[in-house]
Amino acid sequence: MKKTLIINYTPRENSNTKKMADYFIQRNKDKTQISILDLAENTPDLLLKENLNPLVARNFGGITPSDAQQSLLDKNDQLTNQLLEADYIVVVTPVYNYSLPATVKAWFDAVIQAGKTFTATEKGLVGLCEGKQALVLTTSGSDFGSEPMKSLNFATPLAATCFSLMGITTESIALFGTQQYADKLEELLETKKTEIDTFSKNWY
Ligand SMILES: Cc1cc2nc3c(=O)[nH]c(=O)nc-3n(C[C@H](O)[C@H](O)[C@H](O)COP(=O)(O)O)c2cc1C
Numbered sequence: 229m230k231k232t233l234i235i236n237y238t239p240r241e242n243s244n245t246k247k248m249a250d251y252f253i254q255r256n257k258d259k260t261q262i263s264i265l266d267l268a269e270n271t272p273d274l275l276l277k278e279n280l281n282p283l284v285a286r287n288f289g290g291i292t293p294s295d296a297q298q299s300l301l302d303k304n305d306q307l308t309n310q311l312l313e314a315d316y317i318v319v320v321t322p323v324y325n326y327s328l329p330a331t332v333k334a335w336f337d338a339v340i341q342a343g344k345t346f347t348a349t350e351k352g353l354v355g356l357c358e359g360k361q362a363l364v365l366t367t368s369g370s371d372f373g374s375e376p377m378k379s380l381n382f383a384t385p386l387a388a389t390c391f392s393l394m395g396i397t398t399e400s401i402a403l404f405g406t407q408q409y410a411d412k413l414e415e416l417l418e419t420k421k422t423e424i425d426t427f428s429k430n431w432y
Pocket residue numbers: 238239240242243244245246321322323324325326327367368369370371406407
């Protein structure tokens with residue numbers, strides 16, 4: 229059975245994005261082996277002085293970190309290995325300030341690792357995760373579906389670009405306008421469930 233990794237960042241009580249993810253899980257749990265990473269509880273390490281320098285030295289310079297340095301890299305290495313074991317990845321996230329929440333970006337910063345998920349060649353950067361596919365399930369308060377707002381959606385393009393660096397193709401199912409269309413929210417959620425149905429038949 230193929231493995232699906234859900235990267236979940238839905239800390240708000242009664243999260244609408246989580247409703248989409250719950251439906252996805254309920255619908256597909258018999259067809260794929262699902263594991264869930266809750267980024268609000270298991271947050272990746274930010275790349276700061278102490279861990280960034282040994283990370284760069286190891287991944288780009290081939291320098292073996294000391295045990296103490298490696299222990300600072302362990303958490304993000306584990307997250308990377310978790311990604312490498314998955315066939316499908318589903319990122320579940322609201323839009324924050326026109327983009328991905330910092331917690332979700334921190335996950336990408338943790339798992340985009342030279343020599344593990346991508347490599348630098350003479351022809352440029354090449355993803356090492358061929359065969360994997362990703363889905364982004366997202367919601368936003370405003371409607372980013374048409375211009376001028378469409379160009380201000382940096383969330384789904386950023387996720388797709390980060391995945392593409394690793395060689396992973398990405399699709400997204402977005403419920404734009406949870407606040408703008410608050411009076412029609414239930415109706416909009418139902419249309420997204422139908423999109424998840426169609427999408428799931430394609431994957432599984
Ligand atoms: C910190 C924060 C930043 C947000 N920034 C934006 C934004 O830039 N654009 C937008 O349309 N909605 C924004 N929103 C609204 C959320 O994207 C929207 O309510 C979303 O549906 C919340 O998802 P949830 O129900 O899963 O928490 C923001 C909400 C929060 C809490």
